[in-house]
Amino acid sequence: MSSYSIKDLEHLSGIKAHTLRIWEQRYNFIEPKRTDTNIRYYSDEDLKLVLNISTLKENGYKISKIAKMGEEELSQEVLKIAETNLRFPDQINSLTLSMIDMDEDRFESILNNNILKYGFERTMLNIIYPFLAKIGMLWQTGSILPAQEHFISNLIRQKMTVAIDGQYVTERESKGKWLLYLPEGELHELSLMFSAFLLRARKFKVIYLGQNLPKSDLYSVKEIHEPDYVLTICTAAPKKSEVQEYIDEVADLFSSATLFVGGFQVIGQDIKRKKNVEFIMKMEDLLDFINEKDIELSPKRPEGQKNMKYE
Known part of the structure; x- marks a missing residue:
């Protein structure tokens, strides 16, 4: 009880x-x-x-x-x-x-x-x-x-x-490539899974690596994929004393991508951001970004034709 x-x-x-x-x-x-x-x-x-x-x-x-x-x-x-x-x-x-x-x-x-x-x-x-x-x-x-x-x-x-089952976006139809993963020791996967759902629903390509990914594996992934965006969530790992160093290293590794970081280990901490790092304080922050990017990347409609998805 x-x-x-x-x-x-x-x-x-x-x-x-x-x-x-x-x-x-x-x-x-x-x-x-x-x-x-x-x-x-x-x-x-x-x-x-x-x-x-x-x-x-x-x-x-x-x-x-x-x-x-x-x-x-x-x-x-x-x-x-x-x-x-x-x-x-x-x-x-x-x-x-x-x-x-x-x-x-x-x-x-x-x-x-x-x-x-x-x-x-x-x-x-x-x-x-x-x-x-x-x-x-x-x-x-x-x-x-x-x-x-x-x-x-x-x-x-x-x-x-x-x-999520059945959601699949090909490279050809993709509006951008996202790499999603949780750091080593991090097992709280629900937010990451929902992020994958939101992204795929808006026709972004998602490379989903799931929970508990060793940092060394990111280097191997980098050789295979060059994502436009990287998303990770730090709820319990790494330790607060190690978060700054961890974010800096991942940001440097994916220097040509935008790194989004969320989770309890980030919120409220005085963490210095590199130019390619964005913090997610709540799920709506990510949603606002991908909705804006979705509209920006959507094919332009002919003059006078309404886009029913956004109007």
Whole structure:
């Protein structure tokens, strides 16, 4: 069982810690446990309850009415909302619940409904990525079990694999060549996979090398491919003390390409950029670049003819 601080509950539910404490006293919604050193913590069941309350409140239910609901009634009302109201925050809460319970059926229902309505790309950008950002910090601090994180990550990876399957761009139709990889020791591949999907959808050629690539292998790749762009993501590797040297070396190796770097090891660090290096603070940064490049490289349309893709 995972354990959460009141700040974890606030981060995941959007309900302020001060409000949660008032509810504890006024409605007895949740009763925190205490460690041997008298530190308050909350269980999976507490988090599920707070997420359900948050969903109902965001959909117009008064807290006084919610307080009178039994556990079963509360869950049923939330399920109705999740099935009929595809608001992004509600769907993110539902994904969190499916992670806690390791409920694959619920995960499939949430993703399939949203993909049907919004498409794979919008579902990823508006639901999956905000969800991953929420649980990422909890995973790093040990607030959730590795098994829970692995469970949900593998389900998302399966969805991405299916979406990417069949995407193939030939050299002839390519608008540019991208090399995608993760550094040695880096295993968090979801962002890289989605980047590959976005690029291929816009007819860029992608050389995908995946996770845990030794730096020495980049030299061999350089002899075979001359990419226009290189993308790597440093979430856990290399170490922060080694990131500057690593980025400089890769930038020098692919000096004729633009190197894009993202991930926790880069964000917030005072890293000096070489002329051919760009930092990605969020997925939208990459999306903005490739959309602009896509428009720039698209064939010019005849006078008076509309390009339906962009207008």
